[in-house]
Amino acid sequence: MPLAPPDWPQATTVDEIAHNLDVVRQRIARACARAGRDPAGVRLLPVSKTVDEARLRLAWQAGCHELGENKVQEAQRKAAAMADLAGLRWSVIGHLQTNKARDVARFASEFQALDSLRVAQALDQRLALEQRTLGVFVQVNTSGEASKYGLDPIAVADFVQQLPAFPHLRVRGLMTLAVFSPDPAQVRPCFVRLRELRDRLSPQLPAGVSLDALSMGMSGDVEIAIEEGATVVRVGQAIFGARSTPDSLYWPAPAAAGPAP
Numbered sequence: 731m732p733l734a735p736p737d738w739p740q741a742t743t744v745d746e747i748a749h750n751l752d753v754v755r756q757r758i759a760r761a762c763a764r765a766g767r768d769p770a771g772v773r774l775l776p777v778s779k780t781v782d783e784a785r786l787r788l789a790w791q792a793g794c795h796e797l798g799e800n801k802v803q804e805a806q807r808k809a810a811a812m813a814d815l816a817g818l819r820w821s822v823i824g825h826l827q828t829n830k831a832r833d834v835a836r837f838a839s840e841f842q843a844l845d846s847l848r849v850a851q852a853l854d855q856r857l858a859l860e861q862r863t864l865g866v867f868v869q870v871n872t873s874g875e876a877s878k879y880g881l882d883p884i885a886v887a888d889f890v891q892q893l894p895a896f897p898h899l900r901v902r903g904l905m906t907l908a909v910f911s912p913d914p915a916q917v918r919p920c921f922v923r924l925r926e927l928r929d930r931l932s933p934q935l936p937a938g939v940s941l942d943a944l945s946m947g948m949s950g951d952v953e954i955a956i957e958e959g960a961t962v963v964r965v966g967q968a969i970f971g972a973r974s975t976p977d978s979l980y981w982p983a984p985a986a987a988g989p990a991p
Contacts, residue, residue: 740971748792750969761956772956775821777966780973783811790815798964800824802833809837825879828852835860842867842905842945845881850896857898867905867945872923878907883927894936903943904928917951921958
């Protein structure tokens with residue numbers, strides 16, 4: 731049975747953002763109850779792309795102390811403008827070019843779209859200069875769509891075996907984007923593939939590499955992702971409201987757009 735079309739009105743006050751956060755957390759809790767899981771094992775990452783600084787300051791007051799951004803330039807600008815907000819952490823969740831590694835190494839606390847050894851090397855070198863480490867997720871293309879970034883599932887085993895060569899990267903888990911569809915029968919297999927891949931690889935991981943975390947699920951499919959083992963859900967529109975910009979602006983994949991957090 732297809733999911734109902736989403737309706738995400740704009741949240742423009744602290745109370746409205748706090749209300750939406752509570753609604754999302756209730757969704758998480760109900761999904762965990764169905765799956766026999768502890769809600770404490772699911773981390774909510776609010777996705778703030780296109781949301782202006784003024785509303786993000788309201789979100790911080792409402793309890794959003796970590797934010798996910800797709801574009802490095804936008805994330806860096808916001809991080810600099812809101813550096814006065816204590817404890818605010820930034821997660822870069824979009825595709826990264828090597829020439830942006832320096833910027834990510836300077837301000838981000840997490841990178842969720844690692845799918846290239848060239849990017850891993852660039853990040854590691856820049857992190858060494860900054861005397862920092864960075865939590866990373868390996869992005870996997872579980873939908874098989876050419877329009878999405880991420881490693882082919884069959885390439886992940888070899889890829890993770892090479893990651894100990896980059897000591898400033900702290901490999902935490904896997905990330906994926908599901909098929910952008912209102913039909914759970916199309917969405918769920920993407921999450922199942924990521925979980926099964928993690929389970930197959932876990933017994934033979936190199937020292938220092940962990941795949942315990944699974945970042946999957948967004949505003950429209952949080953419940954399905956949690957039922958299939960998500961430990962991080964990336965939610966934007968269900969918290970801040972629908973975006974007016976097309977997804978292709980933020981998911982400039984090799985051919986087309988990807989889904990909307």
